Amino acid sequence: MKRIILLIFFLSITLTTASENSCDYNEDCDxxxxxxxxxxxxxxxxxxxxxxxxxxxxxKCEIGCRYDYQCKSDEFCDYDTSxxxxxxxxxxxxxxxxxxxxxxxxxIQGCRSDYNCKxxxxxxxxxxxxxxGCRSDFNCGKKEYCDFExxxxxxxxxxxxxxxxxxxxxYHIHKCNSTCADSNCGDNSKCSxxxxxQYCSCYDGYFPQRDLGCRPRTEADIYDNRNCxxxxxxxxxxxxKDNIIYCFCNVLSAPLANPYxxxxxxxxxxxxxxxxxxxxx
Numbered sequence: 001m002k003r004i005i006l007l008i009f010f011l012s013i014t015l016t017t018a019s020e021n022s023c024d025y026n027e028d029c030d031x032x033x034x035x036x037x038x039x040x041x042x043x044x045x046x047x048x049x050x051x052x053x054x055x056x057x058x059x060k061c062e063i064g065c066r067y068d069y070q071c072k073s074d075e076f077c078d079y080d081t082s083x084x085x086x087x088x089x090x091x092x093x094x095x096x097x098x099x100x101x102x103x104x105x106x107x108i109q110g111c112r113s114d115y116n117c118k119x120x121x122x123x124x125x126x127x128x129x130x131x132x133g134c135r136s137d138f139n140c141g142k143k144e145y146c147d148f149e150x151x152x153x154x155x156x157x158x159x160x161x162x163x164x165x166x167x168x169x170x171y172h173i174h175k176c177n178s179t180c181a182d183s184n185c186g187d188n189s190k191c192s193x194x195x196x197x198q199y200c201s202c203y204d205g206y207f208p209q210r211d212l213g214c215r216p217r218t219e220a221d222i223y224d225n226r227n228c229x230x231x232x233x234x235x236x237x238x239x240x241k242d243n244i245i246y247c248f249c250n251v252l253s254a255p256l257a258n259p260y261x262x263x264x265x266x267x268x269x270x271x272x273x274x275x276x277x278x279x280x281x
Contacts, residue, residue, distance in 0.1 A: 034059050055082050076105055091116055097130045122151050145174045160196040168196040168252055184258045188214035192246070199239070199246040200259055208245055213260040235263035
């Protein structure tokens, strides 16, 4: 009888211990243990449990990495083993006119982007060669633009800097056009220009109205300089000067938009503060 009682006692202890050590997730174990194949074992759970330059691998803290920046300048992080290996981590690890081969992790002569080349060169992607030519408008002169088809700087505008104050740059054809000559202010309105922008205002006897333009003025029409949206279309801006309201677009576009109807939402922006400076000095 005593043997049976002892056997039951030992079995209960064994089952309790097994129950305490069984797990499905790390959270089922004590804080200093991790779950391994359904069993709680002593060891680390995450890299946070390890020292600097160590990672948690299979419950043990070992020297290793998770990211390239944790390795030396001439090494990369092997994500399969979480170990630093000799080789390039990226193109930045290589010299100019070289790129990092993703398979061999060696620096190979050539390029796969303009940034692999010198400033005066561009990357010909099909042959991976750095060749003389412009990579952007910044490589060209003030009144030139970069033709990306043949990579040559050609005469024309790439920004308003190349144009006169009363002109704007049509970026589609790289030509400076007269702002008011191409004005789209609409009927019964006039165009004025400053710093390449068109400013639309109504003739005497007319009043601006959003989504319509300039209509005949009535006795009830009073300017409200606190609410620009009454006069100018979506994305339009307004300025008040000498009891006249000017509608304009704070972005440039080609063709020029009618600011009473709608302005483009994105392109080259002009802040309202800059516009006031241009109009008022």
